[in-house]
Amino acid sequence: MSMPKIRSLRNQLVLALCVLVSVVGVVQGISSWQLAKAGMSALLDLRLEQVATRLYHSGLADALPTTPARGSQPERDVYLTVWKDGISTPYRSTDPSLPLPREAEPGFTNAMVNGENWRIYTLREPSMVVQVAQRSRVRQDLAEARSLNTLWPMIVLVPLVWIAVLLVVRRALRRLTRLGRQVQAIDMAHFEQLSTSGVPTEIxxxxxxxxxxxxxxxxxxxxxxxxxxxxxxxxxxxxxxxxxxxxxxxxxxxxxxxxxxxxxxxxxxxxxxxxxxxxxxxxADAPMKADTLTRVDVSEVVVDAVAEVLPIAMQRGIDIGADEMTSAFVRANDADIGIALRNLVSNAIRYTPDGGKVDLSIQVRDGKVWIEVVDNGPGIDEALLPRVFDRFFRANVQIEGSGLGLSIVQAIVNRYGGEASLRNRTDGQSGIVASIGFPSVP
CATH class of the missing domain: 1.10.287.130 (Signal transduction histidine kinase, dimerisation/phosphotransfer (DHp) domain)
Structure with missing residues (x-):
């Protein structure tokens, strides 16, 4: 049965708010773009209407050339045609090659002329018809060019809002992150209730x-x-x-x-x-008293542990010694460190065959003093390694033991905020590498 995937609350909030902001931004951008296009189109229509009105009321129709050059007018400009009663051809026109429909309804119309769509404004007066036209393609290009300018603020603001959402959510959940670290620090040796100071009411x-x-x-x-x-x-x-x-x-x-x-x-x-x-x-499980802690020389503890099991090791022909003895100190109860180390060494002696070898070493790395006990026994099945620190668990029931030795080691290590590990050797030989690490002091 697969375990459900644990998802971060912060990531969920950031994702949800960013999606919401993005959707609002897209909807707002589309709306602004459409409104800008509609406004530009209305402005161009107003321009056509004003040109036609001024052309008629100010008498400028007669000022238009009677025979303008064909195709001389820029295609982005507006085109003018003036009709008079009794004359079948345009009275005046900026481009005679453009046959605007004289019968068009008054006001704005759309018509296909010379294979192109045109927007035409027709002003009908008793003696004159004035038509002002503009290519629909030109109008669309102008409207879209102006409308795109309305999207730039949204394109810039949405990413800024994403960043703001991330910062706000991170700041809001910072207190929960601290509480999470406090919960992770709780173990059998450290019970400390969580502070409710500054915690949101909902939490x-x-x-x-x-x-x-x-x-x-x-x-x-x-x-x-x-x-x-x-x-x-x-x-x-x-x-x-x-x-x-x-x-x-x-x-x-x-x-x-x-x-x-x-x-x-x-x-x-x-x-x-x-x-x-x-x-x-x-x-080992009992609460630790600060007044019992002293500065412990780890090398002395190792020497004492070796001396205690040396008679048994000599009787069985086991070579026990120290490879690397770095000078190191920890702040602890020396009896606790001794008990933890003696349990590891006793296990190594117990599982090492007669004539075998057990090596001890002291190393300082990552702010911890590490004591390693290496034997050349049969090792432990990899599937059983995660359970070796469980109480009353014995990896090999044929060898006498209580199943509590490694549990005591784990309890002592947890008491001082250290680490304990057990792994099979990877140097081509069979055996176990047992390590315990305690916070180092100068």
Missing amino acids: RPFILSINTMIERLEQSIESERKFIADAAHELRTPLTALQLQADNLAPHIAPGNQERFRELQSGIRRSGRMIAQLLRLAR
Whole structure:
């Protein structure tokens, strides 16, 4: 089943508003263009009417040439023809080769003359007919040229409005972006309610709901942590007593029952280790106290962790050492760093075959101190790697373990705002590269 695609609210708002502005701009541009064309056409009609009226009332008709040269008039100009009663041919004309229809209705008409469309204004008086004509093509070119000028403001303004929309939406959602970062920073070690200061009224109920959820989650995790700690603490005492009783009974066990008795002792020890891990996990999940933090020399922690597992490594012939030991410091509780590192080293020893090799290194990069533990064990199936930090998860059930070691590492790393990763080696050898990183201090 495919997951629904998560879309940005900011992008949706910007896109919707830009589309709306564009549609309004296009409609406004088309309307302005059409109105400008209509206005230009009306202005040209008024020009034709004024020319005809002045030609008649001012007596300028007689001033027109009687025999003008054919085709001498520019095609963009208006053409004049004067008719008089009793004369079948034009009395005066600016172009005799243009046979305007004398029988045209008074006022404006459109006619096809000499294969072209013409706009004609006809003024009929008792003794004279005055016609003023202009090519429709010329009129259209003039109207469109003037109308296009009305589109330039819209062409320039629409992109500017797009930019303004982007800036306004980004500014309006900046507060939500900050809240999103605060929500992402919330984990089991950092519960902080979101501030409602400066939050828009429409978003305030949503923020209050998140704060309520954070409060309930914190209470639930605290109850779980307290239960684990109390249960582990209560179980540790009877298990310790049981271990002592088993040790006291060891000399009195019949030879035929020795194997079963050793299995019993092994089970008691496993239970003890499980309880110890549960207590460490509860402590790792507990809120951190600032007064317990110190400047920790990571190299010393590495040396102590190696020294602790060295007897086991020597017994199994495992070569354990450090390749790169950069001097680095972190601000933390040294016990926490030690527990996290010992869990990684113990895992490496546990999964490395006899005669194998485990290398540790310290590096400083990207503002973090990284501790890497590399083994040459069998590695982990890639499909199981995303689950290795889950509680009680064991990648290899044939090897003894509680399934809590890496969970404790993850809890400690999260407590200090660090990172933890586990990956298979990519240098041609089998094995695991376990890395933990903590914020570096000078």
